[in-house]
Amino acid sequence: MDAESLLLSLELAAGSGLGLSPDRRAALLTSLQLVKRDYRYDRVLFWGRILGIVADYYIAQGLSEDQLAPRKTLYSLNCIEWSLLPPATEERATQMAMVKGRFMGDPSHEYEHTEFQKMTAEDDVVVQVKEETRLVSVIDQIDKAVAIIPRGALFKTPFGPVHVNRTFEGLPLSEARKLSSYFHFREPVGLKNKTLLEKADLDPSLDFLDSLEHDIPKGSWSIQMERGNSLVVLRSLLWPGFTFFHTPRTRNHGYIYVGTGHRCCACWRG
Template sequence: MDADNLLLSLELASGSGWGLSSFRRASLLASLLLVKRDYRFDRVLFWGRILGPVADYYIAQGLSKDLLAPRKTLYSLNCTDWSLLPPATEEMHTQTAVVSGLFMGDPSHEYEHAELQKVDDGEKVFDEEVVMHIKEETRLVSVIDQIDKAVSIIPRGTLCKTPFGPTHVNRTFEGLSLFEIKKLSSYFHFWEPTDLKNKTLLEKADLDPSLDFLDSLEYDIPKGSWSIQMERGNTLVVLRSLLWPGLTFYHVPCTKNYGYVYVGTGKKNLDLPFML
């Protein structure tokens, strides 16, 4: 959700049963404006909150003028002081895949993981137990990146791609119609496309290259991983992810009000294919 419209966005997303105290809201409003100024971001998004028994991580992201360029991610424990996270790497994903359970809420906390590795001393081969130490901050980077790639959403038509490459806000977008809002094909992943690159020329024939340059939620696997509901007397559409419980997307039809927020434990629902 855009930090410039934070109070309205928090109100629209409150139907998922969570909220922020007036103190936290005021702190976010003030601090995110400073983050935008100090880091010279074009836009700042309040990404959400990852819950922990010691403290919660409040997450924000900074965008450049090219909205699909790599984004900067920051976290805070008090909604006032923000720390910049490093970019996610495949090594981080591999390293943190062995960690389970809740986040502690302490960036310096280290998880211990023991695994057996084969050692060859020249005469014989034997297994040796090796203990790995994984920082929670590394796990935080990995989980945010996974959630972004899987369930960050925008309505179709909100962005446009120029012939020169950069992706900008489509100033002619006036919101999805009441007919479009209930179709998964009306929503795109807010991330560099992967499935679109594998489509044939025949499949791309009916697509508008200036608008349909992202992956549609219609083809997400497993099918049925999204819940679409109309709320507040059909004046608000809400999409919730069943794969990453805690992700909520909202959009007011025929307006430019939309956004998404994640509030959860940072755990993926691996049992979803067996639940559908």
């Protein structure tokens, strides 16, 4: 959710279980504006909260003018002081795949796991990774899997960069009920595999991302109209705790994650 409309967005996402106290809300409202100024971001998003055993991680992301450029991710334990996380890498993701259990809530906490090494005299090597590294990996996985925007919220210029569409006034009610009206907020993957015939009816300035209607497995999204059809809410069944909201016919939209950072592998196996 955009920091510029934080209070309204928190109200719209009230059903996500965030449960911020007035003090936390006030701290976020001030500190995220300072993050935007100090880091010179074009936009700052309040991403959500990852629940830990001794403390929770509050997550924010900074975006450049090109909305699809790599996002900068920050975390805080008190909604006041923010620390910048390193970028996600494939190597870190591979290491984190071996780590199980809840987050502790301590960035310096170290996990140990054993890796089998064929090229060394010892068969097993104990690898230590910090919780901060695990945090980076989990946020990146969630972003790639379920971070979404409504169609038309962004537009792609003929020169390539993607910008916020200032003329976007929200989806009409009839379109807001369809999964095809929502796109993954990341570089497209499936769109590149479409044939020229399949792309013929697409608007290159608006339809440049992957639609949710093609997500695998089918049925991994729940879409509902709430508050007397004045609010559309999408929830991910793959990543419990992720909620997207949009008020049809208005610019109001955003998403938030509140959970333990675990994918529902037992429910959905791709």
